Amino acid sequence: MKRITITDVAKMCGVGVTTVSRAINNHPDINEETKSMIMQVIKDNHYIPNNSARNLKRADSKTIAVLIKGITNPFFNQMIKVFEEEIQRKKYSFFLQRVDENQDEIDVAIELEKEKRLKGIVFLGGYFSHSKEKLTQLSVPFVLSTIGMATEFTPSDYSSVSVDDLKESYKIVDYLCNQGHKKIAIIAAPMDDVSIGKLRYDGYKKALEDHGIDLDLQLVRIMKDDIESYTMENGYVVTKELLASKEDCTAIYAISDSLAIGACKAIFETGKKVPEDYSVAGFDGLDIGFYYNPSITTMRQPVKEIAEETIKVLFDLINKKISHTHKIFPAELVVRDSTKSL
Amino acid sequence: MKRITITDVAKMCGVGVTTVSRAINNHPDINEETKSMIMQVIKDNHYIPNNSARNLKRADSKTIAVLIKGITNPFFNQMIKVFEEEIQRKKYSFFLQRVDENQDEIDVAIELEKEKRLKGIVFLGGYFSHSKEKLTQLSVPFVLSTIGMATEFTPSDYSSVSVDDLKESYKIVDYLCNQGHKKIAIIAAPMDDVSIGKLRYDGYKKALEDHGIDLDLQLVRIMKDDIESYTMENGYVVTKELLASKEDCTAIYAISDSLAIGACKAIFETGKKVPEDYSVAGFDGLDIGFYYNPSITTMRQPVKEIAEETIKVLFDLINKKISHTHKIFPAELVVRDSTKSL
DNA sequence: TTGTAAGCGTTATCAA
DNA sequence: TTGATAACGCTTACAA
Numbered sequence: 262m263k264r265i266t267i268t269d270v271a272k273m274c275g276v277g278v279t280t281v282s283r284a285i286n287n288h289p290d291i292n293e294e295t296k297s298m299i300m301q302v303i304k305d306n307h308y309i310p311n312n313s314a315r316n317l318k319r320a321d322s323k324t325i326a327v328l329i330k331g332i333t334n335p336f337f338n339q340m341i342k343v344f345e346e347e348i349q350r351k352k353y354s355f356f357l358q359r360v361d362e363n364q365d366e367i368d369v370a371i372e373l374e375k376e377k378r379l380k381g382i383v384f385l386g387g388y389f390s391h392s393k394e395k396l397t398q399l400s401v402p403f404v405l406s407t408i409g410m411a412t413e414f415t416p417s418d419y420s421s422v423s424v425d426d427l428k429e430s431y432k433i434v435d436y437l438c439n440q441g442h443k444k445i446a447i448i449a450a451p452m453d454d455v456s457i458g459k460l461r462y463d464g465y466k467k468a469l470e471d472h473g474i475d476l477d478l479q480l481v482r483i484m485k486d487d488i489e490s491y492t493m494e495n496g497y498v499v500t501k502e503l504l505a506s507k508e509d510c511t512a513i514y515a516i517s518d519s520l521a522i523g524a525c526k527a528i529f530e531t532g533k534k535v536p537e538d539y540s541v542a543g544f545d546g547l548d549i550g551f552y553y554n555p556s557i558t559t560m561r562q563p564v565k566e567i568a569e570e571t572i573k574v575l576f577d578l579i580n581k582k583i584s585h586t587h588k589i590f591p592a593e594l595v596v597r598d599s600t601k602s603l
Numbered sequence: 604m605k606r607i608t609i610t611d612v613a614k615m616c617g618v619g620v621t622t623v624s625r626a627i628n629n630h631p632d633i634n635e636e637t638k639s640m641i642m643q644v645i646k647d648n649h650y651i652p653n654n655s656a657r658n659l660k661r662a663d664s665k666t667i668a669v670l671i672k673g674i675t676n677p678f679f680n681q682m683i684k685v686f687e688e689e690i691q692r693k694k695y696s697f698f699l700q701r702v703d704e705n706q707d708e709i710d711v712a713i714e715l716e717k718e719k720r721l722k723g724i725v726f727l728g729g730y731f732s733h734s735k736e737k738l739t740q741l742s743v744p745f746v747l748s749t750i751g752m753a754t755e756f757t758p759s760d761y762s763s764v765s766v767d768d769l770k771e772s773y774k775i776v777d778y779l780c781n782q783g784h785k786k787i788a789i790i791a792a793p794m795d796d797v798s799i800g801k802l803r804y805d806g807y808k809k810a811l812e813d814h815g816i817d818l819d820l821q822l823v824r825i826m827k828d829d830i831e832s833y834t835m836e837n838g839y840v841v842t843k844e845l846l847a848s849k850e851d852c853t854a855i856y857a858i859s860d861s862l863a864i865g866a867c868k869a870i871f872e873t874g875k876k877v878p879e880d881y882s883v884a885g886f887d888g889l890d891i892g893f894y895y896n897p898s899i900t901t902m903r904q905p906v907k908e909i910a911e912e913t914i915k916v917l918f919d920l921i922n923k924k925i926s927h928t929h930k931i932f933p934a935e936l937v938v939r940d941s942t943k944s945l
Numbered sequence: 946t947t948g949t950a951a952g953c954g955t956t957a958t959c960a961a
Numbered sequence: 962t963t964g965a966t967a968a969c970g971c972t973t974a975c976a977a
Contacts, residue, residue, distance in 0.1 A: 307740055311717045312655075312718035313655040317659055341675075368651075371649075372651050375606070375654070376654035522894050523894060526893070529896055549835065552839065552865060552868045554896045
């Protein structure tokens with residue numbers, strides 16, 4: 262099956278390629294009749310323009326790319342939907358690009374920017390520890406969404422929209438303490454995580470401190486790095502170990518809802534109950550936390566608002582209305598059935 | 604920031620563009636020294652080739668695209684991982700393209716095929732009710748993965764790898780019947796679903812029939828079409844209605860695990876228990892089914908095997924080793940805690 | 946081992 | 962309102 266090009270279409274119609282191009286791209290300077298004639302021929306012959314050629318020639322393209330690291334993370338599911346809606350509402354097209362766990366998202370972004378003549382980029386997931394020099398290689402506006410950064414980084418190099426992971430993490434641990442828990446284990450990220458993993462852990466430490474509870478390193482359990490991070494499986498394996506160690510604790514704070522669910526399963530398997538024997542709390546506000554039995558106490562991130570604001574900031578950046586900004590949304594403590602007061 | 608092209612690099616290096624191209628593409632006919640010199644210049648200046656130009660010029664490209672409809676479906680998560688591994692093992696590159704719920708996947712495929720000079724395509728999700736004429740517009744090999752088709756369709760137009768949805772669905776309902784259940788409700792797909800939704804429903808009907816149980820339309824509950832299909836929320840809402848209708852039943856068969864979990868939640872909310880008051884069974888074999896409380900009885904699809912075979916079939920097609928084939932894998936009945944015998 | 950030059954399929958410029 | 966024609970940035974004969 263030979264490929265049919267714009268030239269072929271032009272010949273069939275007995276017009277020049279320019280005219281065909283005009284018809285395709287809804288240019289004004291074209292006779293309505295010739296246009297509809299051309300469109301008919303195109304339809305009949307199933308002609309589809311080659312995007313590579315278009316992108317090559319075009320100077321810009323009204324597309325926003327969303328780069329997402331860890332596409333399996335259910336937390337991103339709802340966000341993607343909102344991104345798509347918002348971007349299309351602005352009459353831009355939306356392009357979702359998965360980036361591999363061990364790929365550099367900036368490299369991917371630069372490549373894509375050239376290929377698709379992007380107007381803007383949203384980064385989702387990952388740690389995002391890049392040098393300023395690297396960042397400046399991106400010549401289109403970009404926004405980090407729900408990628409909390411340790412504050413030592415100078416925030417003037419990029420824009421972001423997220424919750425204050427440290428503060429919100431503090432809140433839920435604070436809640437646990439107020440319920441009378443003193444021995445609170447945490448399922449945390451490996452220490453090389455300088456992003457949300459570190460921030461949530463810091464919030465945990467600070468809350469304990471403020472309640473006069475000494476940090477017990479035996480209760481700090483790190484996700485396995487040979488299992489995908491933040492997953493149910495990881496929470497399950499880590500909690501099994503914790504339980505087996507006979508370490509004394511009344512509550513487990515998992516830094517994601519998925520981890521929390523894995524923790525619950527591990528608890529059930531040892532014949533114990535949630536929350537009767539152990540209170541379990543998560544973070545994120547995933548749907549499954551509501552459907553789980555018991556439903557999971559968590560900090561709910563306002564995903565919809567975050568996603569909407571991300572796009573708003575991005576377009577403000579594109580339209581040069583603003584310089585770099587950092588929007589922080591509050592999370593909400595959702596108390597459900599997986600925690601009890603002592 | 605001016606864009607830097609291959610010509611710029613060539614000038615900087617004092618060589619021709621061909622030589623630079625050779626360096627980039629690991630061509631053999633190039634002096635090692637000039638090559639490393641060029642690569643150094645490229646690195647220093649952060650030159651990144653424009654993919655649109657490459658794709659435009661290249662005749663073919665060793666890329667396989669996976670088009671997926673309903674990317675939020677957790678069932679696809681594991682498959683994607685396997686696809687990526689397998690494709691990279693064959694030294695091809697992997698491209699994941701999301702297709703919108705109301706987009707025509709064939710159109711997307713054709714466009715992409717031109718743009719990226721694809722070697723092959725995998726379709727995941729959706730109903731895939733396309734005419735033969737439409738199918739022939741695709742000029743590269745493709746395979747439908749886990750997209751069961753009603754058998755009236757002539758299978759000589761495409762290849763597929765999946766389970767026998769009708770047969771496996773029959774098995775789990777048969778199991779329920781053997782456990783003494785006679786009033787088995789089903790959470791099924793809308794009747795315009797001619798794919799797995801219909802097949803699984805047909806399996807249910809056949810199993811009941813073989814057990815001499817009359818089909819009770821009051822127990823056939825259809826997913827809401829204003830809620831995303833096959834989701835926990837949908838199962839939850841539908842089950843709430845079922846329960847409120849006071850219809851008599853002892854078991855609920857949901858045609859996906861996510862639906863089953865939603866069903867459980869609805870049951871809990873009315874103060875009833877699973878499996879004591881209602882047995883609940885799902886389909887797919889999602890991880891969450893294991894972690895849920897109670898763990899969910901389900902038909903586990905061998906996702907890894909299916910994904911691997913999909914790629915194998917695709918490459919056989921590409922290498923012209925075979926003509927269209929349809930591989931069927933057996934699913935496995937996994938009895939867990941959400942069902943009991945009467 | 947290297948370089949020149951001809952496309953790949955579009956869109957944009959400019960003249961008709 | 963139309964149509965040549967020149968790019969866009971790259972790969973690849975072909976020639977050197």
